[in-house]
Amino acid sequence: xxxxxxxxxxxLVLTLxxxxxxxxxxxxxxxxxxxxxxxVETVLENVPDVDVDTEPQPEDDGxxxxxxxxxxxxDDEVTVVTYVQAHQSWWDNKVTVYCQDQxxxxxxxxxxxxxxxxxxxxxxxxxxxxGFKSEWAGEFEITDATFxxxxxxxxxxxxxxxxxxxxxxxxxxxxxNQKVIFTDMTVVSVAFKNDQPGDDIYLTLSKDxxxxxxxxxxxxxxxxxxxxxxxxxxEAGQVVDVEGFLxxxxxxxxxITSVTVK
Amino acid sequence: xxxxxxxxxIILSLAAAGLVISMAGCHGKxxxxxxxxxxxxxESRDYEIVFWAKNDTNQTQTQIYEKCVADFEAxxxxxxxxxKLYNDYSVIYNDVITNIATDTTPNVCxxxxxxIATYMTGDGEIVFLEDLIDDPKYGLAGSELRFDGPSSxxxxxxxxxxxxxxxxxxxxxxxxSSEALYINKTYVEAxxxxxxxxxxxxxxxxxxxxxxxxxxxxxxxxxxxDVMIPFIYKSTDNMLITMLRxxxxxxxxxxxxxxxxxxxxxxxxxxxxxxGKTKAxxxxxxxxxxGNFMNAGQCILAVDSTxxxxxxxxxxxxxxxxxxxxxxxETVVRPVPQYDPSNVRMISQGPSVxxxxxxxxxxxxxxxxxxxxxxxxxxxxxxxxTEGYVPVTxxxxxxxxxxxxxxxxxxxxxxxxxxxxxxxxxxxGNIDNTFITPVFNGSTSLxxxxxxxxxxxxxxxxxxxxxxxxxxxxxxxxxxxxxRLGEQRGTVGSRDLGPLPRTSVILLxxxxxxWICMGIYVIRDRFASKxxx
Numbered sequence: 001x002x003x004x005x006x007x008x009x010x011x012l013v014l015t016l017x018x019x020x021x022x023x024x025x026x027x028x029x030x031x032x033x034x035x036x037x038x039x040v041e042t043v044l045e046n047v048p049d050v051d052v053d054t055e056p057q058p059e060d061d062g063x064x065x066x067x068x069x070x071x072x073x074x075d076d077e078v079t080v081v082t083y084v085q086a087h088q089s090w091w092d093n094k095v096t097v098y099c100q101d102q103x104x105x106x107x108x109x110x111x112x113x114x115x116x117x118x119x120x121x122x123x124x125x126x127x128x129x130x131g132f133k134s135e136w137a138g139e140f141e142i143t144d145a146t147f148x149x150x151x152x153x154x155x156x157x158x159x160x161x162x163x164x165x166x167x168x169x170x171x172x173x174x175x176x177n178q179k180v181i182f183t184d185m186t187v188v189s190v191a192f193k194n195d196q197p198g199d200d201i202y203l204t205l206s207k208d209x210x211x212x213x214x215x216x217x218x219x220x221x222x223x224x225x226x227x228x229x230x231x232x233x234x235e236a237g238q239v240v241d242v243e244g245f246l247x248x249x250x251x252x253x254x255x256i257t258s259v260t261v262k
Numbered sequence: 263x264x265x266x267x268x269x270x271x272i273i274l275s276l277a278a279a280g281l282v283i284s285m286a287g288c289h290g291k292x293x294x295x296x297x298x299x300x301x302x303x304x305e306s307r308d309y310e311i312v313f314w315a316k317n318d319t320n321q322t323q324t325q326i327y328e329k330c331v332a333d334f335e336a337x338x339x340x341x342x343x344x345x346k347l348y349n350d351y352s353v354i355y356n357d358v359i360t361n362i363a364t365d366t367t368p369n370v371c372x373x374x375x376x377x378i379a380t381y382m383t384g385d386g387e388i389v390f391l392e393d394l395i396d397d398p399k400y401g402l403a404g405s406e407l408r409f410d411g412p413s414s415x416x417x418x419x420x421x422x423x424x425x426x427x428x429x430x431x432x433x434x435x436x437x438x439s440s441e442a443l444y445i446n447k448t449y450v451e452a453x454x455x456x457x458x459x460x461x462x463x464x465x466x467x468x469x470x471x472x473x474x475x476x477x478x479x480x481x482x483x484x485x486x487x488d489v490m491i492p493f494i495y496k497s498t499d500n501m502l503i504t505m506l507r508x509x510x511x512x513x514x515x516x517x518x519x520x521x522x523x524x525x526x527x528x529x530x531x532x533x534x535x536x537x538g539k540t541k542a543x544x545x546x547x548x549x550x551x552x553g554n555f556m557n558a559g560q561c562i563l564a565v566d567s568t569x570x571x572x573x574x575x576x577x578x579x580x581x582x583x584x585x586x587x588x589x590x591x592e593t594v595v596r597p598v599p600q601y602d603p604s605n606v607r608m609i610s611q612g613p614s615v616x617x618x619x620x621x622x623x624x625x626x627x628x629x630x631x632x633x634x635x636x637x638x639x640x641x642x643x644x645x646x647x648t649e650g651y652v653p654v655t656x657x658x659x660x661x662x663x664x665x666x667x668x669x670x671x672x673x674x675x676x677x678x679x680x681x682x683x684x685x686x687x688x689x690x691g692n693i694d695n696t697f698i699t700p701v702f703n704g705s706t707s708l709x710x711x712x713x714x715x716x717x718x719x720x721x722x723x724x725x726x727x728x729x730x731x732x733x734x735x736x737x738x739x740x741x742x743x744x745x746r747l748g749e750q751r752g753t754v755g756s757r758d759l760g761p762l763p764r765t766s767v768i769l770l771x772x773x774x775x776x777w778i779c780m781g782i783y784v785i786r787d788r789f790a791s792k793x794x795x
Binding site for chain 1: 317319321324346347348349548549550551554582583584587721724725726
């Protein structure tokens with residue numbers, strides 16, 4: 001009977017191995033069981049805290065002045081200390097942030113960030129960012145960046161700068177990404193992305209017979225229903241003041257944050 | 263009008279996908295629906311059909327969808343179609359995944375086959391169509407239809423095959439396109455190059471590097487401007503996939519095995535990186551839309567979808583850049599670069615349409631009727647004319663009205679815009695040269711990983727890094743982890759693998775017999791012991 005049992009066991013082994021071969025081809029790269037979300041969070045958690053005084057950052061820790069950042073070549077690694085002004089909605093451990101200090105503004109595209117930290121990116125908060133200077137369709141920005149909060153850092157909330165008289169001039173780009181205001185603009189048209197409400201709104205305003213593009217960026221403030229409805233309901237001919245961030249897409253394309261109908 | 267922002271929630275969702283992935287057993291199971299078509303469509307009731315559609319930020323496409331819905335509702339007054347428009351497939355995918363979890367999927371959805379495969383991981387979500395299309399009453403060209411739709415024989419067989427998963431038909435094709443190499447003929451010829459009928463990769467790289475020649479003042483010789491990115495590829499996942507296919511190298515197989523990490527991939531990535539380093543080559547994600555650069559005279563070779571043809575060229579009817587940035591040049595359309603011009607390979611892409619199962623069979627039948635309506639000549643022809651799409655039915659492709667449309671290519675810069683119709687003719691002439699990649703749960707992640715590797719390599723060399731064997735090995739591991747490649751393999755769950763192989767039946771029979779014999783032995787042994795006791 002032992003022989004019989006052994007034969008049965010061998011058949012069992014053979015059967016199981018045959019079944020396995022039909023479904024489990026080898027893969028060239030090992031596939032460890034790794035949770036990417038956990039990795040990002042762990043990395044972020046383990047970023048050492050930096051003791052930073054409320055004084056400006058010392059030069060020797062690699063932090064660049066805004067002027068140095070502006071002068072840096074594309075694709076250079078850059079480190080800046082700046083202040084959050086607003087951010088788009090967090091997603092997949094990334095968040096896109098509008099930053100500004102007393103000298104200039106910086107756009108952080110898809111900054112690596114946990115959801116927990118994104119909730120702390122309040123207006124005026126000081127952060128230290130390291131990433132790569134990039135340009136996309138004329139928009140200068142920092143990409144592939146990580147950041148840390150500056151402990152004890154001061155707050156800075158930029159006041160909107162009136163650039164109405166810069167519209168249509170070559171100087172306008174010097175203020176790229178800054179918090180700005182344009183006054184006494186006339187509504188030309190309001191168009192929904194996809195021709196339906198529920199996403200970005202493209203707003204065309206005119207001043208002195210020239211037209212300019214603005215955008216209600218849905219991920220920035222689309223959840224503000226009152227604001228969304230206000231912009232949706234604008235009619236040609238109305239005169240408005242608009243505030244926002246001087247984003248760039250093949251030219252000025254301000255992401256609006258406030259509209260005042262006159 | 264802005265073409266499309268890049269602030270997409272693009273990577274969707276490893277996490278979200280995880281919500282719906284249910285692990286299949288050793289031999290797979292059918293996760294699609296076993297929906298049976300009702301004998302009769304009950305017209306005494308009203309039906310609400312939710313339709314999620316994709317457009318290319320093209321108002322004409324929106325109007326066509328709206329007219330399609332209105333025309334259908336006029337034929338079937340008891341069916342009301344509620345349409346939601348997207349301009350990004352990945353967002354549709356994300357929303358569907360989210361809504362599967364809450365059982366609030368749309369009835370009909372424009373989507374990609376890769377995505378349908380993931381949707382199918384939720385049991386019973388997708389209605390299989392292989393039986394429905396041949397239903398004599400409500401199938402394609404069925405007797406009870408109130409419109410003149412195509413028969414199953416009148417759908418381009420290759421396009422229908424693209425929706426087959428095992429023995430099941432996951433959906434119907436809606437539109438097809440491919441990629442094209444758009445060339446600034448004026449500048450390329452000014453550089454002394456002739457444009458071949460089928461450009462090779464060697465030709466593209468050579469011209470791209472030559473276009474970096476600069477004047478003493480630092481401007482580029484070919485355009486006299488400060489900016490020149492000679493070659494931009496819009497979809498880098500397509501780029502690597504196509505290059506691998508052209509070289510008969512591994513990518514994946516029908517079982518969902520990941521084969522992309524191979525020597526050919528390494529050599530291709532090194533080649534791409536070498537031109538990224540000189541900045542002769544860039545990508546959409548790094549720089550922006552190739553058409554914008556091309557129209558500004560800042561790019562001479564661009565690979566983009568034929569469905570983006572109306573954005574490319576001096577006289578393009580759609581544009582994101584200011585008129586004062588545009589330059590005059592002649593645009594020619596060619597197949598994407600090839601390794602072997604005598605064996606052209608290009609990707610087949612474009613929207614398909616699937617139906618989600620619901621508890622109410624009549625509601626599903628209403629969805630099926632609307633889905634078929636999308637394949638009628640008027641919808642097919644009018645939608646294809648908005649971009650470089652080709653109709654998916656032979657009925658539309660051979661319709662005299664459509665042939666006349668094609669014959670008028672170049673007669674104006676609107677409906678008959680030459681670049682668009684050149685693209686359509688190029689795709690129509692290469693239907694047999696198109697390919698698709700295997701569809702399985704995880705194929706979307708693999709596609710994303712392919713693009714990510716190209717982007718990583720180009721970024722790395724632009725940032726003064728090195729792309730060598732060690733770099734590639736490390737990147738393979740990181741990308742594999744990031745996209746969880748291989749973890750979802752075989753869980754398309756839904757893939758019906760057919761009957762068990764004979765050998766498996768024999769072996770499983772053996773095991774059953776063995777267990778029975780062992781059981782008999784144990785019982786008999788105990789019985790004998792008791793008797794001895």
